[in-house]
Amino acid sequence: MEVTARYFAAFREQAGKESERVETRARTAGELYGELAARHGFADPRARCKVAINDELRDWDAELADGDVVLFFPPVAGG
Amino acid sequence: MEVTARYFAAFREQAGKESERVETRARTAGELYGELAARHGFADPRARCKVAINDELRDWDAELADGDVVLFFPPVAGG
Amino acid sequence: MSFRIQDEPIDPRVLEARLRDDRAGACVTFEGWVRDHNEGEAVTALEYEAHEPIAVAEGEKILAEARERFDVLAIHAEHRVGALAIGDCAVWVGVSAAHRGAAFDACRYVIDEIKARVPIWKKEHYADGDSGWVNCATRAPAHRSGPAAKVS
Amino acid sequence: MSFRIQDEPIDPRVLEARLRDDRAGACVTFEGWVRDHNEGEAVTALEYEAHEPIAVAEGEKILAEARERFDVLAIHAEHRVGALAIGDCAVWVGVSAAHRGAAFDACRYVIDEIKARVPIWKKEHYADGDSGWVNCATRAPAHRSGPAAKVS
Numbered sequence: 135m136e137v138t139a140r141y142f143a144a145f146r147e148q149a150g151k152e153s154e155r156v157e158t159r160a161r162t163a164g165e166l167y168g169e170l171a172a173r174h175g176f177a178d179p180r181a182r183c184k185v186a187i188n189d190e191l192r193d194w195d196a197e198l199a200d201g202d203v204v205l206f207f208p209p210v211a212g213g
Numbered sequence: 214m215e216v217t218a219r220y221f222a223a224f225r226e227q228a229g230k231e232s233e234r235v236e237t238r239a240r241t242a243g244e245l246y247g248e249l250a251a252r253h254g255f256a257d258p259r260a261r262c263k264v265a266i267n268d269e270l271r272d273w274d275a276e277l278a279d280g281d282v283v284l285f286f287p288p289v290a291g292g
Numbered sequence: 293m294s295f296r297i298q299d300e301p302i303d304p305r306v307l308e309a310r311l312r313d314d315r316a317g318a319c320v321t322f323e324g325w326v327r328d329h330n331e332g333e334a335v336t337a338l339e340y341e342a343h344e345p346i347a348v349a350e351g352e353k354i355l356a357e358a359r360e361r362f363d364v365l366a367i368h369a370e371h372r373v374g375a376l377a378i379g380d381c382a383v384w385v386g387v388s389a390a391h392r393g394a395a396f397d398a399c400r401y402v403i404d405e406i407k408a409r410v411p412i413w414k415k416e417h418y419a420d421g422d423s424g425w426v427n428c429a430t431r432a433p434a435h436r437s438g439p440a441a442k443v444s
Numbered sequence: 445m446s447f448r449i450q451d452e453p454i455d456p457r458v459l460e461a462r463l464r465d466d467r468a469g470a471c472v473t474f475e476g477w478v479r480d481h482n483e484g485e486a487v488t489a490l491e492y493e494a495h496e497p498i499a500v501a502e503g504e505k506i507l508a509e510a511r512e513r514f515d516v517l518a519i520h521a522e523h524r525v526g527a528l529a530i531g532d533c534a535v536w537v538g539v540s541a542a543h544r545g546a547a548f549d550a551c552r553y554v555i556d557e558i559k560a561r562v563p564i565w566k567k568e569h570y571a572d573g574d575s576g577w578v579n580c581a582t583r584a585p586a587h588r589s590g591p592a593a594k595v596s
Binding site: 306314322328329354390392396399 | 456457458464467468469472475476481531540542548551
Binding site: 143144145148175176177184186189190191207208 | 493495497499502548559560561562563564565566567577578579580581582583
């Protein structure tokens with residue numbers, strides 16, 4: 135399955151890119167975060183981050199489908 | 214003993230005057246309020262009102278001296 | 293002086309400028325507006341009356357208490373007196389602080405204490421021509437309150 | 445839309461006008477200002493980044509929750525993105541209500557939830573030339589964060 139991963143703020147800087155195509159066997163958004171965190175060295179625990187699939191916030195156990203755009207949000211700091 | 218009583222807001226309207234000279238045997242501000250409330254028909258219980266003597270807020274048991282100016286404040290409603 | 297009684301319109305922009313501080317991360321303001329009803333009665337206008345020397349002294353005391361209790365950088369408050377129309381700003385309280393918790397808590401403390409302690413009275417004029425001093429059980433006889441009730 | 449993300453300076457006067465309502469007796473506003481320090485470090489400038497579609501959707505959801513929980517008349521909120529200087533307004537929340545309790549509670553609820561839930565990130569630039577994303581354990585390698593750290 136191939137999905138597009140998009141990175142924001144600290145994740146983008148750490149990955150060195152805004153997005154990438156990812157060939158993965160991850161079944162959920164959380165599994166995919168685990169893979170990408172290992173690859174890029176993301177240090178934030180999943181519970182403090184958020185994920186969106188195709189521009190909607192989802193739980194970490196949301197299932198992925200081929201072609202999904204998965205947005206990874208590091209811990210927020212509004213205000 | 215003679216003091217000057219000054220009335221504000223609802224008290225002034227009810228008394229029909231801003232101030233008056235009062236010859237009294239009241240020893241405290243509270244006793245004087247009792248006398249004047251009976252005379253003018255002030256209906257507010259003392260606990261909800263305030264009193265100042267010579268421009269300083271005081272307790273109702275503050276003692277009066279000849280020549281004092283005693284200010285009677287009905288319940289406040291700021292804001 | 294940080295607490296003022298005034299008979300000119302309150303300008304929040306001018307007042308907020310007094311709260312500026314490079315260390316401030318939060319600014320909370322409260323405005324009390326004259327609203328068109330109170331306890332089911334349609335209100336057409338208001339008059340505020342204050343005993344200014346004691347109102348200012350008590351207001352300054354409240355601000356000093358807030359500065360002591362909460363970690364704030366600046367506080368300012370003003371209260372209008374005189375005749376006000378619906379929508380006019382009757383009272384303004386502004387607080388700046390490094391963090392928002394202290395700013396919210398101090399602002400709320402100050403307005404609650406002003407309303408409870410500062411010698412300011414509010415006379416409401418109602419749509420039916422009647423009028424009354426808010427919170428006061430004492431009522432002027434009808435023949436005396438008549439003329440004032442027609443003010444709007 | 446009552447929640448906006450914008451890259452132009454926030455003008456509280458314009459925003460407050462949206463809260464006007466003859467039934468309103470209370471107006472509480474919160475402004476978040478860029479302050480010159482954070483956790484002991486001297487801050488020289490900030491950048492805010494948002495993912496706008498989700499930030500707006502989540503912001504509107506928070507305002508709808510506040511309208512449901514508290515007896516308010518109007519609520520509006522805006523958050524800046526882009527480069528900000530010390531003293532700039534980063535976020536504004538305003539609430540009007542018949543009574544002040546609901547206005548204070550709703551304003552506090554909205555800013556607390558915005559800070560916890562809306563996808564907005566803050567990068568601080570420090571006096572020593574370093575920089576960092578607030579609240580994030582993830583740090584860019586030094587050779588990548590270098591150039592950004594010189595922005596001010």
